[in-house]
Amino acid sequence: MFPPPSAGEAARAARDIADRHALTLESLLAVLRSRTASDRGARQTAIDIAAAALVDLRAASDEREAGVLEPVAGAFARLTRDLRPLMTYGDLDVQFVEPPENGRALPGDVAHAARAIVRNAVLATVDASSARRIRIQWDCDGRNLLIGIRDDGAGDRAAHDDGLRPIAEHVAGLAGDMTVTATPGWGTDVRITIPLDPPPAIDGDALGALTPREREVAALLATGARNADIAREVGISEHTVKYHVSQILRRTGARTRAEVVGLLR
Template identity: 65%
Template sequence: MTLSETPPDPVAPDSVARGLVSDHARDMAEVLDRQAVVLESVLAALRSRRLDDRAARVEATDIAASALVSLRTGSDRRQDELLEPVVSAFARLQSDLRPLVRFGDLDVQFVQPPSTGRALPGDVAHAARAIVRNAVLTLVDAGDAQRVRIQWDCDGLNLLIGIRDDGAGELTVHDDVLRPIAEQVTSLDGDLAVSSTTGWGSELSVRLPLDPPAAAEPWDLIESLSAREREVLRRVATGDRNHDIARTLGISDNTVKFHVSNLLRKLGARSRTELATLASAP
């Protein structure tokens, strides 16, 4: 090889492959999140007191069939390079939740964002929908709220999400039921705040930057993790929950949450599924 020749870059193929692995993990997390809403919607139709048995079966079948078509056509695939108008992004959220709202016992009120709001990057739009879907499912599971109000706004630099219910008013930002939401918000360098009043309900306030910092190459950063962070990462990769990790490592649940939050931020991951994928990738 002469001096004018450029040697091949052995890192580039691995970098591309690892990027594909990360993209696949995010797509899978999105599919699982959407299907959870579909299953809750099917159950809501089957349990609805407003439908007789035949009508309930028809509605449940329609919901499942529509979800299957959406899954096969990839209608909600990640489009990182595209911008999505905030009104359109909000409309897709309403469409996702429509069957659950129609047949469930939870009264969901949507406050439309201003049409002049800045368009959302694809990642932010997907994360925002996932955050709201997770919050609604959490409220459905809790069963103590009758109404929830969902509001989006945009200040030019951030997407602002407000979710308020009329439940028991006992939620805190450290509750395990909010962990998936907290992890998604952290991964996008955003903020999550929870305000609760006993007997009056809780309000989740989320700020998602519209221009999040570019994610660093996670595999290069794994070597910079502390020994304890690597231990937590290995446990996350095996599917252990926070309580199990805390018991195994002899630390508190809150310490585990702190380490997981740091891992998401340092490795540019957006969920525990992505962390597990990154930890097991070659």
């Protein structure tokens, strides 16, 4: 008998289902808005999309176990199939840079999460409506899945925007890292790193070994303060804040600031 899913697993499953619904609805809208498809062709395509989505959702309960591996090229190919309706009928030109076929295979949960993250990023770009082209790249360095998503929009997006913030939170939940670089007039470049192996255990007892200054910085981290805010509050430079944060990560074994915040809470 399998144990009941945890609250986190249930929330993740609900989020994945919502992602699938959003992708299906966005694809249907793209078809119905198309100026190149005939009424009959659009209707048939919409039926095909809905039928495929229904099959996909019904198969969701049979998602591969976390221990089962997916070849990185195969996981990427499935992503391209997911996004094909937007490529065919939408106004967004989606370009793919395929990963090397001999890259390390991805754990099933990482592959599944990575596809959901990219789908959400593409839909967020569609909602922003200023971009006409988006480039998606996957690679694997042996320890991490590396994702690059670049668009040619206005270049005014940031990680805390409504469209990208949920993606940043999803990445943080996977012990990953996400950076957003926006260049006005040239577009936005999103870089995501997702570890393929589970993070090491966090040493909660190590919090007691922090120096007084490190404990002060850690307490401000728990409030969601940024480096600049912490520097002003404590009266030190941002460079010194970065040093203290790196020391906190090293002492506790945490890999991200989010893990430290979770530990403190």
